[in-house]
Amino acid sequence: ETGVTQTPRHLVMGMTNKKSLKCEQHLGHNAMYWYKQSAKKPLELMFVYNFKEQTENNSVPSRFSPECPNSSHLFLHLHTLQPEDSALYLCASSLTGGRDEQYFGPGTRLTVT
């Protein structure tokens, strides 16, 4: 595996379900990010982890819960989502935070029914 990988690529879940998104980076980076991309809206930063420490929570509802066990893995735990949470969820990584280039994974297309 190379670059940034995400699983699953597609997810359909009911509002009462609990699911998790997984991201893994193979670039030796130390910062990882979750973004949300909704139709016709700019990319929205959700969470930032730098050296496994959360450095940013961009006012994300508590039904989204991130976890970063090490610098290579990032999870997004989902529970009691709403239909408006349907979107493309993108993981990205960079060498460190700040000025470094960010590289994106392929994303998880989430549909909440």
Added chain:
Amino acid sequence: QKEVEQNSGPLSVPEGAIASLNCTYSDRGSQSFFWYRQYSGKSPELIMSIYSNGDKEDGRFTAQLNKASQYVSLLIRDSQPSDSATYLCAVNGVNDYKLSFGAGTTVTVRA
């Protein structure tokens, strides 16, 4: 909160022409500037980064940065149908983990 504005598009150019994409940003302290290409249904792909005033060329792509005018642009020379995509401008601060994205400009290259 940084704001990043891009020309709304869509932008339609004939094959072989130059596509010109513009981006302005509100935070004068911004230090890092990126252009991403996003094909429909795919994730953003980094195509250019620029940190200093002036031009930076990479193949058919040229990024131009003018910090005094808070303006960054992307030129695509000899446009190809494969360049048809949405181009996202992104801006970062000096000690800021946040990458602020513009809404994107959709480019269509007509064969």
